[in-house]
Amino acid sequence: MQFPERFSNLPEYAFPRLRSLLDTHAPGGEVLHMSIGEPKHPMPPFVADVMAASLSGFGQYPANDGTPDLLTAITGWIGRRYGVGLEADRVMALNGTREGLFNAALALSPETKNGARPVILMPNPFYQVYAMAALALGAEPVYVPATADTNFLPDYAALPAGVLDRVTIAYLCSPANPQGAIASADYLRDLLALAEKHDFRVFADECYSEIWRDAPPPGALEIAARTGADPERVFVFHSLSKRSNLPGLRSGFVAGGAEGIRQIRKLRAFAGAPLPLPIQAVSTAAWNDEAHVDASRALYHQKFDLADRLFADIPGYRTPEGGFFLWLPVPDGEAATLRLWKETGIRILPGAYLSRTVDGVNPGEGYVRVALVAPYDATERGLTTLRDCLYGKD
Secondary structure, three states: OOOOHHHOOOOOOHHHHHHHHHOOOOOOOOOEEOOOOOOOOOOOOOHHHHHHHOHHHHHOOOOOOOOHHHHHHHHHHHHHHHOOOOOHHHEEEEOHHHHHHHHHHHHHOOOOEOOEOOEEEEEEOOOOHHHHHHHHHOOEEEEEEOOHHHOOOOOHHHOOHHHHOOEEEEEEEOOOOOOOOOOOHHHHHHHHHHHHHHOOEEEEEOOOOOOEOOOOOOOHHHHHHHHOOOHHHEEEEEEHHHHOOOHHHOOEEEEOOHHHHHHHHHHHHHHOOOOOHHHHHHHHHHHOOOHHHHHHHHHHHHHHHHHHHHHOOOOOOOOOOEOOEEEEEOOOHHHHHHHHHHHHOEEOEEHHHHOOOEOOEOOOOOEEEEEOOOOHHHHHHHHHHHHHHHHOOO
16 A cells, blocks of 8 residues: 655654653653643633533534634734734634644645745744645745744745745744744835745744733734735734643634635635634633733743743853743753753753754754743743753752
C-alpha cells in the first residue's frame, strides 16, 4: 500500500519528539511541565453557568458559520479592540485557530501562480500547521529566518522577486510563537504593501494578541483598514485558548474579505465541523467580556517581571514583548532539554523542534522554549531551577 510522498520528509511533530527524547529517562525531581502552551490561569467565572444554560444545544446541529449572537460578539470585539467595523459576512467561527490556519489555505491558495508551483511563506521557527497546509496543497513551503538579526520576525521583502511572484500566502504570527516579538504598525504596513506588489494574501496568526507587556499589539486588520488595503488581502485568526484560558473549548474565528470568507465557509460546509451550540454560547460570553482578560494579563506581567529578574544577566536573553513563552539561548537546545529533565524534572521544548533546517542551519537549535503558563509559585520554582541548572547559580 502506498502513502503520499508529500509528507514523507516531515519530522515528527514537536511533542512526540519531546517524548522520545525524555521519556526513557527518569525525571530528576518533581515534574513540572513548561513545554506546552496550555494556559493554567482561571477560566472566566461565567463559563459553567453559560454552558449549563445551553446544554440543550447539544441536541441540535450547530450553525456552520457561527450563530448570529456569536458573530455579533466577535465583530463587536474587533471593533472595540482594533477600531475596525465588520459585517458578519466577513467573519467565521472556528474550532480553534489551527483548523482555520490550515483550511483557509486549502480554500484560498490557487493550484498555480503565474504558471508555476505556488509558494507559501512562513517564519522559521514557526507554528507547525503552516508547513502542513503548504504541503497538503502541493505548494512549496519557504522557511524564512526569524532570528535576532531580524528582530525575530521574517524579512519577507528580502526574498528574490521570482520567489515573491509565486507566493500565494504569507503566514505571520504576532506576538510571535516562540520568540514573543511583536510586528509593529510599520512592519505590517510594509508587509501589506509587499503583498499588494506581488499579489498574495497575508494570514495573520494573532492568537497571542491579548498577552502583551507594554501596549496592545497592532492587528493586521487594523493596519489594512488604516492604509486602505484590499480587504481580500488580509485574513486574521484569533482564539479563546490564550485570551480567555479556554484551550479545551477549541473556539476561535477567522476574519477577512467577504469573498474569501465565503470560500472558507463553503469548504467548511463540505468538510468541516462547526462548533456545538453550547460552545458557541460560551464563546459569545467570552468575546463580550474583558475583565477576565485584564486579570489574566496582570498575572502574566508578574511572571514576565520574574523572568527579567532571573535572566537579565544571561547573554542573549531578550524580554518577550508578548505571548507567554521565553526563548532562551543555550549552546544546544536538545542537550539542554535533556539535562534539565534528568537533573530537575522540568520539561521544556528544544527550539529546533519548532524550526526547519535550511542550508544547513536550524535557527532554533541554540534555544529552548519555556511556557509561562503555570501559577506564579510553580513558575518561580521552575524558572529558578532552570536558571541554576542551565546557567549556573548566582
